[in-house]
Amino acid sequence: MASEKIPGWKEIPAGGVIAEAGNAIHYKTGDWRSERPVLDKETCINCLQCWVFCPDGSIMVRDEQMTGFDYDHCKGCGICAHTCPVKAIEMIPEDDAGSIATDEWGVRQGKKEEADKQ
Amino acid sequence: MSKTRALTGNEAAAQAMRQIDPDVVPAYPITPQTELMQIFSSFVNNGQVKTEMILVESEHSAMSAAVGASAAGARVMTATSANGLALMWEIVYIAASTRLPIVMAVVNRALSAPINIHCDHSDTMGARDSGWIQLYGENSQEVYDNVVQAVRIAEHPDIQLPVMTTHDGFIISHTMERVDTLDDEEVQKFVGTRKANFPLLDTAHPVTYGPLDLQDYYFEHKMQQAEAMKKAREVILEVGAEYGKLSGRSYGLFDEYLTDDAEYVVVALGSGAGTAKAAADELRERGEKVGVLKLRVFRPFPAEALAAVLGRAKAVAVMDRSEGFSGIGGPVFQEVRSALYGKSQVPVSGYVYGLGGRDLRIDQVQHVFHDLKQGTIYDEVPCHLGVRE
Numbered sequence: 001m002a003s004e005k006i007p008g009w010k011e012i013p014a015g016g017v018i019a020e021a022g023n024a025i026h027y028k029t030g031d032w033r034s035e036r037p038v039l040d041k042e043t044c045i046n047c048l049q050c051w052v053f054c055p056d057g058s059i060m061v062r063d064e065q066m067t068g069f070d071y072d073h074c075k076g077c078g079i080c081a082h083t084c085p086v087k088a089i090e091m092i093p094e095d096d097a098g099s100i101a102t103d104e105w106g107v108r109q110g111k112k113e114e115a116d117k118q
Numbered sequence: 119m120s121k122t123r124a125l126t127g128n129e130a131a132a133q134a135m136r137q138i139d140p141d142v143v144p145a146y147p148i149t150p151q152t153e154l155m156q157i158f159s160s161f162v163n164n165g166q167v168k169t170e171m172i173l174v175e176s177e178h179s180a181m182s183a184a185v186g187a188s189a190a191g192a193r194v195m196t197a198t199s200a201n202g203l204a205l206m207w208e209i210v211y212i213a214a215s216t217r218l219p220i221v222m223a224v225v226n227r228a229l230s231a232p233i234n235i236h237c238d239h240s241d242t243m244g245a246r247d248s249g250w251i252q253l254y255g256e257n258s259q260e261v262y263d264n265v266v267q268a269v270r271i272a273e274h275p276d277i278q279l280p281v282m283t284t285h286d287g288f289i290i291s292h293t294m295e296r297v298d299t300l301d302d303e304e305v306q307k308f309v310g311t312r313k314a315n316f317p318l319l320d321t322a323h324p325v326t327y328g329p330l331d332l333q334d335y336y337f338e339h340k341m342q343q344a345e346a347m348k349k350a351r352e353v354i355l356e357v358g359a360e361y362g363k364l365s366g367r368s369y370g371l372f373d374e375y376l377t378d379d380a381e382y383v384v385v386a387l388g389s390g391a392g393t394a395k396a397a398a399d400e401l402r403e404r405g406e407k408v409g410v411l412k413l414r415v416f417r418p419f420p421a422e423a424l425a426a427v428l429g430r431a432k433a434v435a436v437m438d439r440s441e442g443f444s445g446i447g448g449p450v451f452q453e454v455r456s457a458l459y460g461k462s463q464v465p466v467s468g469y470v471y472g473l474g475g476r477d478l479r480i481d482q483v484q485h486v487f488h489d490l491k492q493g494t495i496y497d498e499v500p501c502h503l504g505v506r507e
Contacts, residue, residue, distance in 0.1 A: 009338035014278060014346070015217030016339050017316045018326035 030058070033076035035091040037069055038106045043088035050080035050089060060105055068105025120365065125297040127290035130258040131197065131223045131283070132157035134265035136167055137305035140221075141192035141312075144172040144183035148202035149235045150287040151225040155197055177202040181209035188218035189327045191317025193269070196220065199287060200227035200241040207245075213280045214249030215343065216327060219272030219312070220280040222250075223265060226388065226439075227287040228474045236475020237287040239388065239439040243416075243449045249343055251281040251350055252417040254387040256373075258295040260414075261285045263367055266300070269309045270357045276349050278315065286389040288475065300365060308364060347418045354415055371420035373412040376402060377427055380409030382490040385428070385454055386437040387413040390471065390478050394437065397483035408487050413450065421457035428454070429462035433490040437483075438500070439472045447500045455497070465493075468500035476504060 013019045046066050051059040058074035060067045069080075081089040092100060101109040125133060128150070135143070135158050143162075145155045162171045170187075174180045177198055188194045198206060203224055213220050224242050228234040242252060251271060255261040261283065268281040285291055300308070316325045331339060355370060362368025375395050377383055386394045391412035401408045411427060413420075428434050436455075438448025446452070447468035455466045469486055472478045482503055489501075 006334060007338075009341040009345075012335065012338060012342075013316065014339075014342050015215065015316075015327075016329060016331045016335070017216075018329055019316060019323075021324040021326075 028072045029056075030071055030073045030075060033071075033074060033094060035076040035078065035093055036071065036074065036097055036106065037076070037078070037080050037089045037091055038100060038102050038108055039066065039068055040088045040090070040108050041066075043086050045086055045088075047085060049083045049085060053079050053083045055079065068103065068107045071104075071106065120298045120300055122296060122298050124294050125258050125262070125299075126153075126292050126294050127255070127258045127261045127285040128154040128225065128292065129157060130262040130297050131265050131285070132161070133299060134262045134305070135195055136161045137300070137302045138193070138195065138266065138269055138309050139167045139306070140169055140195040142170045142172065142184070142187035142194045143196060144174050144180045144187070144194070145196050146174050146177045146180045146198070146202060148177070148199045150227055150291045151197045151199040151202065151223070153291070154223060154225065177205040178209060181206040181213060184220045184222075185209055185213050185216065185218055188213070188220050189216065189317075190319045191312070191314040193273075193312040194218075194220045195222065197223040197225065199225045200229050203241045203245060204229060210245060210248045210250065212328070215339065217278040217315075217343070217346070218280060219269075219278055221265065221268045221272055222280065222282050223261070224282050224284045225287045225291045226284050234474040235287070237289050237389075237439070238473045238475065239284075240441070240473075242282060242284050243438075243440040243442065245282065246417055246449060249279065249347070250417065251277075251279055251347070251354075252415065253281065253283045254414055254416060255283060255285045255290065256387075256389060256391045256412060257290060258285075258293070258297045259367070261290065262297055262299060263361065263365065263369065264414075266305055266308065267357050267361050267369065270360075271350065271354055273312050274353045274357070275313075277346050277353050279343070279346055279350065284388065289389045298365070298367075304364060308361070350418050351415075351420060369414065371415045371423055372427075373414060374427060375410040375412060377409035377411055377431075379407055381407040381432040382435075382487050383409045383411055383428060383431045384435045384437060384483060384486055385411045385413060385450065387416065387450065388439060390437055390439060393478045393480055394483045397480045397487065400480065401484060401487055406487065406491075416450070416453075419453050419457070421453070424454065425457045425461045428458060429464055431464055433465045433467065433493075433495065434458075435467045435469055435486045435490055437478075437486070438468065438470050441470055441473065446498065447496075451500060465495045466497060467495040468497065469503045470500045471503040478504075
């Protein structure tokens with residue numbers, strides 16, 4: 001987002017009108033998160049309690065399997081981690097996100113214990 | 119073909135509205151505007167207009183309904199006074215910022231407290247920063263002419279801003295004067311049909327009005343507003359000239375009365391300008407070189423053109439019909455002095471007059487001219503003309 005040129009006053013519709021329908025898809029609302037959830041897939045039992053309780057539709061599910069988080073829209077509220085009955089979801093500070101190996105959807109790579117030792 | 123009638127200011131505004139035949143008029147009554155809307159509502163009742171009239175529960179709702187209808191694509195008009203305008207406040211700004219070309223006749227009345235139903239300009243002067251274009255009318259003829267022109271100015275593709283026309287409560291609103299009106303067809307042709315940019319009723323092209331607009335875009339939208347307001351000067355002149363061809367009465371940003379060779383000039387707006395002209399006439403008979411500059415357009419403020427005229431005088435007095443409570447003079451005084459800054463050394467003197475409907479007398483304006491001639495200049499603290507010690 002930061003690299004995209006933001007249009008100037010001559011380039012946008014007057015009066016704050018949004019003239020294009022359905023363009024909220026371009027609006028990434030998760031950029032002010034201070035903590036992010038990460039998933040330990042080995043522990044996860046795919047009960048999908050997180051999917052039910054997430055207020056932002058940011059839990060990714062495919063074929064009834066929990067597959068991770070939509071970080072473009074997740075605000076980091078932590079409800080998923082609080083709700084998880086097996087503690088498969090952990091909230092970590094955004095600043096530490098780079099030091100924990102996950103895929104792009106926040107699923108830990110390798111065993112949780114091994115990852116934490118690194 | 120024009121027709122000469124005897125009309126009060128409120129009748130003149132209502133007749134102009136009848137001829138414009140706006141799509142939607144949301145309104146709530148308040149003295150001295152009540153009569154204007156009562157007359158217009160009789161046109162609605164008698165089927166003389168196709169207007170959808172919405173009787174709402176407050177002025178806040180009146181302006182809200184105006185915003186909604188205008189966003190839908192309708193041509194919208196309303197009217198109010200004083201406390202009614204104050205209650206609209208939040209939505210007055212939203213109408214301008216959303217770039218909705220609503221036309222509103224404001225019948226100037228003093229704001230409470232203490233409660234007062236008579237004329238001063240505290241209501242519309244308070245709205246000077248709201249983003250509305252403001253046209254001040256001196257008499258019933260100008261009320262009529264300004265209302266008709268306001269539609270064209272507001273809806274101009276480069277402008278898309280709401281316009282407030284004003285006339286002085288009771289002094290103009292309830293005083294019968296000679297007014298030349300156009301034929302209904304001439305007005306219809308002059309105002310044409312509104313072409314809205316993003317009408318909500320165009321369901322094939324859905325749009326969002328009034329979204330959250332934060333640090334990343336709000337500033338740009340304000341810049342657009344500022345540019346449209348700046349551009350409005352040209353458009354007001356264009357529309358005024360075109361209206362002149364149609365009616366024989368051309369309109370500019372301000373009126374110059376005997377200013378060509380005038381050494382002392384009084385600046386006034388509204389009905390006070392008429393009194394000032396009468397005062398100037400009497401002094402001219404005695405050989406005094408005096409003139410009057412009547413401001414018609416207060417927003418946008420015609421600074422450059424005004425400075426060119428006033429810069430020629432030996433001294434200028436500015437008449438404010440609102441206090442402003444800045445401690446350094448009324449709003450018109452401040453803008454006029456600011457317009458002259460760096461362009462002319464002409465002394466500018468500030469007078470506050472006529473608050474709460476107190477009459478401005480011809481001899482009082484002559485006294486102002488006398489002050490200018492004597493070199494008595496109120497440039498730090500205004501003179502409150504006619505207030506009792």
